[in-house]
Amino acid sequence: MRAVVVRSHGGPEVLESAEVDAPTPGAGEVLVEVAAAGVNYIDTYHRTGAYPLPLPFTPGLEGAGRVVAVGEGVTEFAVGDRVAWGNTLGSYAEHAVVPVSDAIAVPDGVDLEIAGGALLQGMTAHYLTHSTYPVRQGDAVLVHAAAGGMGLALTQFVKALGGRVIGTVSTEEKERLAREAGADEVIRYTETDDLAAEVRRLTDGAGVAAVYDGVGATTFDASLASLRPRGVLALFGAASGPVPPVDPQRLNAAGSVFLTRPTLKHHVASREELTWRAGDVFRAIAEGTLTIRVGHRYPLAEAATAHADLQGRRTTGKLVLLPR
Ligand code: NDP
Secondary structure: OEEEEEOOOOOHHHEEEEEOOOOOOOOOEEEEEEEEEEEOHHHHHHHHOOOOOOOOEOOOOEEEEEEEEEOOOOOOOOOOOEEEEOOOOOOOEOEEEEEHHHOEEOOOOOOHHHHHOOHHHHHHHHHHHHHHOOOOOOOEEEEOOOOEHHHHHHHHHHHHOOOEEEEEEOOHHHHHHHHHOOOOEEEEHHHOOOHHHHHHHHOOOOOEEEEEEOOOOOOHHHHHHOEEEEEEEEEOOOOOOOOOOOOOHHHHHOOOOEEEOOOHHHHOOOHHHHHHHHHHHHHHHHHOOOOOOEEEEEEHHHHHHHHHHHHOOOOOEEEEEEOO
């Protein structure tokens, strides 16, 4: 089968399209013919070695497709079932072995391309808005990179919970998409000298209840300065680079605020929590309160272009690789 293989860490060029042996499912696993593999920022960290994995490996944690074989003892899924997953390495391939513990049945009416790009960002947006800072009716929150994969999902979840979204973006086109997803206010942070002052102006001086910040280095200071007293800064990523060490005293000065650096795996650690979040994501898609906007589709062999586009700030919404 064709698969993307990383044999040494580096830039997008180390994503090599290769012919490899098709995997076989072991006990408690299913073999899936991949219809779509989601591209996520974490895949770029696996590629560069910022989050090291043993070499060689096939990247990609997320995807969806049809079960073509089941391993020993599997009773939950059968050949022909449509499944999606958000935390199984090896998704950039024509076939992927997925443990039953990570597989979620795709409901009728949800397209496999959408399902393949739904769970990782969808469940992350779910835990950020339901667990890290549970959004309440009328809360104003700040969502950075609001036209990105995470940003669009966060914006829609916050709006469904009755919150008010102030989004940040870099371009006019991204502003349009953020507004379409429901953002109430959009700030072009690349054109603003004092982002926190702008947030305060939009909240009558109060500041926001929470900031969902996946941008990191370039936004952190403004994020902290945008919070209301006892607000929550959920720093969930670092698209612009890592945040330097922080003196805890700054949290006092900012108004007894809370800083957390959460990640998905700690929010889907049990099967019960995984099925709750995945179920909510697929239900929201089916009901139309969550639209996964696939902004870019690439053949498997063009995974390098997908990574370069994502890291080059040229994308909007979700990126997917289509193996065939
Ligand atoms: P996005 O689609 O949001 O792409 C990144 C966006 O960040 C860009 O489009 C850009 O939007 C903005 N950005 C600002 N500065 C930079 C920069 N210097 N270089 C690149 N991008 C920049 O990506 P994802 O939705 O895949 O991921 C967003 C963040 O969420 C990442 O940091 C990722 O690691 C994190 N994440 C964390 C998870 C967790 O559980 N902790 C799970 C999933 C994702 P603009 O041009 O508008 O500024």
